[in-house]
Amino acid sequence: MITKGWGRLETPVTGARPRTDTARVxxxxxxxxxxxxxxxxxxxxxxxxxxxxxxxxxxxxxxxxxxxxxxxxxxxxxxxxxxxxxxxxxxxxxxxxxxxxxxxxxxxxxVTGVEQFRAAHELPGWYPSLREVTPVTEWSTDDGRAGFDRARLALGAGPAVLRDWTKSMKHYWAEAAFIPDLTDTDAAWKIASRFRELRDDSFTGGYVLRRFEDLAPAEVRTWWIGGACVLAGPHPDSPTALPDTPLDPSVYACLIGALELPFVTVDFALRSDGVWRVMELGDGQVSDCPPALTPDLIHALAAPSP
Structure with missing residues (x-):
């Protein structure tokens, strides 16, 4: 169980696959x-x-x-x-x-091949394996309105959060991220259009619509090497904030280990009913780390396999 003394795990929480030996990388x-x-x-x-x-x-x-x-x-x-x-x-x-x-x-x-990188970096690569522990999601494969509307209709009525295959624009929450009602077609497309404008050349894949869930603002970022959770702590967007409720990575170890990805991060948020939800899986190579956890991360990368 990970509690307030977050950081490197002396005994990694292991999933379905053995750790990758990174000692000589x-x-x-x-x-x-x-x-x-x-x-x-x-x-x-x-x-x-x-x-x-x-x-x-x-x-x-x-x-x-x-x-x-x-x-x-x-x-x-x-x-x-x-x-x-x-x-x-x-x-x-x-x-x-x-x-x-x-x-x-x-x-x-x-250590991470391009197909493994894509599976971790782009939501369609990891969502099917984690659908039980993450908000319901639909996506398109381009930036056109027809694909957006297909995803919108598939998700159904209610509020949703918009992103593309790799990133949201959560800092533009009201104008380019949060859709209050998916049945308001013109308002939803206006938000999607603004999102597309802001993402510009960085837009990746297509539109992603995720069912809105009431979540605590502070997220937890966990680090996994070869299917083992070796580090947990605050998300870089809120490096001094942590939820009071403990997170138990072992609950998710088999799901994450089964992805067979060498080095990933998994971000968790606490829902209002007390249930932890996976918000993002990313390739660990391009995931930011709060400065206070940098020593723990490098020690974890340098440690031999157990």
């Missing part, structure tokens, strides 16, 4: 955009602690990854460096696939 981190030999300031502590714990660290050019020049992005990664784990800024599945190919050409293999 090379950690790939974004370089500082202005000083390419140094890690990005946001990841400097992760780099320093990883080196202290004996992990090899290499820097990649995130701007080059985003622009599609993956070969240039990995120029500083040593050839033949063995298995690697990325910890950095958000990437699309397409960018990640090019990243994986460029590393493969240098005889470096990412």
């Amino acid at each position: 090379m950690l790939l981190l974004p370089a500082d955009p202005l000083r390419a030999r140094r890690p990005d300031e946001h990841y400097a502590d992760e780099a320093a602690l990883a080196r202290e714990l004996g992990l090899a660290v290499a820097l990649v050019d995130h701007d080059a990854l985003q622009s599609g020049d993956a070969e240039r992005a990995v120029e500083r990664v040593p050839r033949g460096g063995g298995p690697a784990l990325y910890r950095g800024w958000m990437l699309t599945s397409g960018q990640y696939g090019r990243f994986e190919d460029a590393l493969h050409a240098r005889s470096v293999s990412l």
